[in-house]
Amino acid sequence: MASDIIWHLLSKKLTGEASPEELAQLGELLKQHPEIHYPLQNILDLWELKSRQETPASDAYAAHLRRMREQTIDFPYPGVQPQSTLKTRKRTPLVISIVSATVITILFFILRPGQSSEPIKKTPAVLGDIEIHSAQPGLRKKLLLPDGSQVWLNSGSTISFKKPFKQASREVELSGEAYFDVKRDTSRPFVIHTDRIDVRVLGTVFNVKSYPNDKTTEASLIHGRIEVNVKGRPGRPVILTPNEKFILQANETDNKTIVRGSTESKTRIIIDSIKYFAPADSTIIETGWTENKLIFRDESFAGVMEKMERWYNITIRVESPSLAEERITGSFERENWQQALRALQMTTKFKYRIENEDIILYR
Amino acid sequence: MALHIKELQERIALFDDEKAYEALYLHFYSSLRQFAFSILRSKQLAEETVSDVFINIWKRRRDLDQIQHLQLYLLKATRLTAINYQKQRKRQSSMVVDDYWVELESVYFDPERLMVTEEMLARILAAINALPPRCQMIFKLIKDEGLKHREVADLLGLSLKTVENQMSIALKKISESIGFDIYTTISARSAK
Numbered sequence: 023m024a025s026d027i028i029w030h031l032l033s034k035k036l037t038g039e040a041s042p043e044e045l046a047q048l049g050e051l052l053k054q055h056p057e058i059h060y061p062l063q064n065i066l067d068l069w070e071l072k073s074r075q076e077t078p079a080s081d082a083y084a085a086h087l088r089r090m091r092e093q094t095i096d097f098p099y100p101g102v103q104p105q106s107t108l109k110t111r112k113r114t115p116l117v118i119s120i121v122s123a124t125v126i127t128i129l130f131f132i133l134r135p136g137q138s139s140e141p142i143k144k145t146p147a148v149l150g151d152i153e154i155h156s157a158q159p160g161l162r163k164k165l166l167l168p169d170g171s172q173v174w175l176n177s178g179s180t181i182s183f184k185k186p187f188k189q190a191s192r193e194v195e196l197s198g199e200a201y202f203d204v205k206r207d208t209s210r211p212f213v214i215h216t217d218r219i220d221v222r223v224l225g226t227v228f229n230v231k232s233y234p235n236d237k238t239t240e241a242s243l244i245h246g247r248i249e250v251n252v253k254g255r256p257g258r259p260v261i262l263t264p265n266e267k268f269i270l271q272a273n274e275t276d277n278k279t280i281v282r283g284s285t286e287s288k289t290r291i292i293i294d295s296i297k298y299f300a301p302a303d304s305t306i307i308e309t310g311w312t313e314n315k316l317i318f319r320d321e322s323f324a325g326v327m328e329k330m331e332r333w334y335n336i337t338i339r340v341e342s343p344s345l346a347e348e349r350i351t352g353s354f355e356r357e358n359w360q361q362a363l364r365a366l367q368m369t370t371k372f373k374y375r376i377e378n379e380d381i382i383l384y385r
Numbered sequence: 386m387a388l389h390i391k392e393l394q395e396r397i398a399l400f401d402d403e404k405a406y407e408a409l410y411l412h413f414y415s416s417l418r419q420f421a422f423s424i425l426r427s428k429q430l431a432e433e434t435v436s437d438v439f440i441n442i443w444k445r446r447r448d449l450d451q452i453q454h455l456q457l458y459l460l461k462a463t464r465l466t467a468i469n470y471q472k473q474r475k476r477q478s479s480m481v482v483d484d485y486w487v488e489l490e491s492v493y494f495d496p497e498r499l500m501v502t503e504e505m506l507a508r509i510l511a512a513i514n515a516l517p518p519r520c521q522m523i524f525k526l527i528k529d530e531g532l533k534h535r536e537v538a539d540l541l542g543l544s545l546k547t548v549e550n551q552m553s554i555a556l557k558k559i560s561e562s563i564g565f566d567i568y569t570t571i572s573a574r575s576a577k
Contacts, residue, residue, distance in 0.1 A: 029553035029560075037533050061560035064505065069528065079414035083407060086436045090443070097443060098403040 027051065028058060036069055154182040157198075159335040167192070170205040171212065177332050178233070199231040220251040316362075317353040323370065326350055327383070334359040341384040345372050390455055397442075398450035406446075410439055413456070416530060417463045423522060424467040434470060438462045456530065460540050505563065512562035516555055523548055524555040 031048040034040035040048070052059060090097055157163035157175035164174045168187035175181060179198020192212045204212045204223050214221040216232035218239050231240040316333045318326045324346035327338045336359055340346045348370055354362045359381075363374055374383045390412070396405035414435060422431035438459060442449065452458050516524060526537045538548045 026553060026557065029556040030549060032556055033527075033534070033549065033552040037527060037531075039533055058560065061563035064509070064563050065556065065560060068509065077415050077418065079411045082414055082418070082432060082435070083410050085432065086410065086439060089433075089436050090440060093440070095440060095443065098401060100403065 028055065028062075032062065032065070036066075151185045152182055153185050154180060156180040159332065161335075167194070169207065169210075169212075172203040174201040176200065176231075177335065196230060196232060198233055199229070201229045218253055220253065222249040222251065315353050315355045319351045320349050321351075322346065323348040323350055330359065330362065334362075337380045339380055339382050341382055342372070345370070345383060345385050391450075394450045394452065394455060397446050398448065401446065406439075406443065409442070413459055416456075417459055420460060420526075421463050421467045424464065425470060430470050430474075431467075434463055434466045437466050454536075457532065457536055457540065460526075460530065460532075464540065508562050509559055512559045513555075516558060520551045520555050523551045527552060 028048065028051050031040060031044050031051070034044055035048060052062070087097075087099060091099065155163065155165050155173075155175065157177055157179050159178045162174060162176055164172065165181075166172055167183070168185070169192055171192070173181060173194075176199035179196070179200055181194050181196050181198075181200060183192075183194040190210065192207070192210050193215065194213075195215045197216065202212075202214070202223070212223045214223075214230055216230065216239060217234065218232065221230055229240075231238075316329060318329060324340055327340055327346075330336070331338050333354075350366065350370060352366070354365070357365065363381075363383075366372075372383050372385055374381055376382070390409070393402075393405040393409045393412075396402035397409065417435045417438065418431050421434040422428060425431055425434065441462065442459075513521065513524065523537055523541070526532050526540070527534070532540070534548045534552065535545050537543070538545045541548075
């Protein structure tokens with residue numbers, strides 16, 4: 023019966039899987055079958071409501087713990103003195119990234135105040151009332167700011183902020199690259215100062231890249247809204263919406279499409295969309311490093327070597343210009359640098375040797 | 386809600402956080418227990434099934450933060466564990482999908498938030514309970530667990546077409562039970 027399609031389309035609408043065409047088709051069919059409006063509306067009304075009675079689970083949890091104890095499973099049972107071995111098993115994210123190469127998932131969440139667990143961080147350097155955190159070259163580090171915001175520092179990056187943090191606005195200084203998950207607080211804007219840009223946010227998830235030696239400064243937005251102010255150009259902030267990326271170029275060297283540009287000075291501002299690695303893979307290139315993946319897509323060999331230098335904390339020299347200009351695409355997750363180079367050798371012709379502590383690539 | 390779960394996963398994987406583990410258990414207990422019960426028809430075994438699933442979660446906690454869709458993962462684990470228990474009981478040598486049995490009282494709507502009359506509600510509940518077992522299970526997984534059609538297909542080892550057809554049947558039957566009764570409608574509307 024023709025109206026049977028209605029139920030099929032309704033089912034997809036309820037799970038959120040209906041395409042715009044299907045929703046339109048559903049609307050059309052409903053016009054032809056007014057007798058279904060009433061039951062359909064009731065179903066829609068009911069859909070949001072839970073239809074499972076929640077059974078009290080705390081008794082069941084107690085029974086579960088008893089069962090675990092019977093099976094002598096090592097667990098920090100409440101009320102039992104924690105053994106010293108438990109503390110040494112706790113690991114900071116950066117230990118995980120080196121030792122067991124576990125992928126750290128990108129986390130899109132907002133910490134509620136009063137959380138019992140605290141990420142273990144190295145004792146930060148404190149100068150007067152300024153707190154400084156750094157990630158050593160070759161390592162990445164995650165930290166929790168006093169307001170509950172989270173920051174993942176990429177290698178060779180430093181972040182600092184004045185204490186107390188809870189003032190009229192939350193301000194940090196960044197050199198390098200960091201991924202932020204800022205706790206929403208509309209009364210206190212969160213501002214990130216880098217060498218050339220200030221990024222202002224309310225509560226959102228994004229990445230900021232401003233290495234001193236890089237020619238470009240970038241801010242990539244994943245969720246929410248951020249406002250980017252270029253220093254020395256007051257009154258013209260750029261607002262990013264999700265999946266947009268802001269790139270500030272110090273001089274005109276690359277061939278990028280200008281979407282919004284400035285003709286006043288040599289500084290070019292480009293709004294680009296954030297590149298995903300491949301349509302089927304939703305890992306975002308800009309923040310792939312927070313998942314412990316090094317990702318590059320159609321980038322110059324030289325550029326990728328620069329990334330690898332930072333990623334692995336090694337020094338690489340590319341001797342052949344033809345090699346430096348080759349374009350490559352790929353990703354590394356758990357490989358060490360030797361494996362990474364050998365993997366690249368499979369698709370790109372080159373050799374390498376080691377001189378003192380430098381790695382030389384040549385043809 | 387999904388964000389909260391990811392946070393718990395990370396706390397357990399990175400910090401052996403017992404409080405997070407408990408929160409995770411409490412969050413998923415009802416849904417997993419009910420799903421296990423529908424396969425095993427035994428409250429005792431259903432509880433043990435959920436307990437086994439969570440023991441494994443603890444044993445393999447180091448990788449817990451890598452799991453993208455934990456709800457689906459737990460449902461799958463529950464299904465496999467329950468099937469194993471069933472095999473052990475030697476009642477059936479293989480899982481027969483039609484044997485899903487859903488507790489009558491498990492379909493429950495919060496009366497405080499209803500915009501329909503109690504009589505309407507009773508009719509709808511009866512219609513849901515009258516659905517064939519497999520159809521009812523699919524309907525509940527989509528409605529209560531919020532799974533997509535292909536996720537249900539994946540979980541139950543059915544084809545996508547089968548799941549879509551069963552949902553159509555369920556919705557059609559439910560709507561038929563609601564029917565269109567002008568007197569009920571008028572009195573319901575004026576009662577609001």
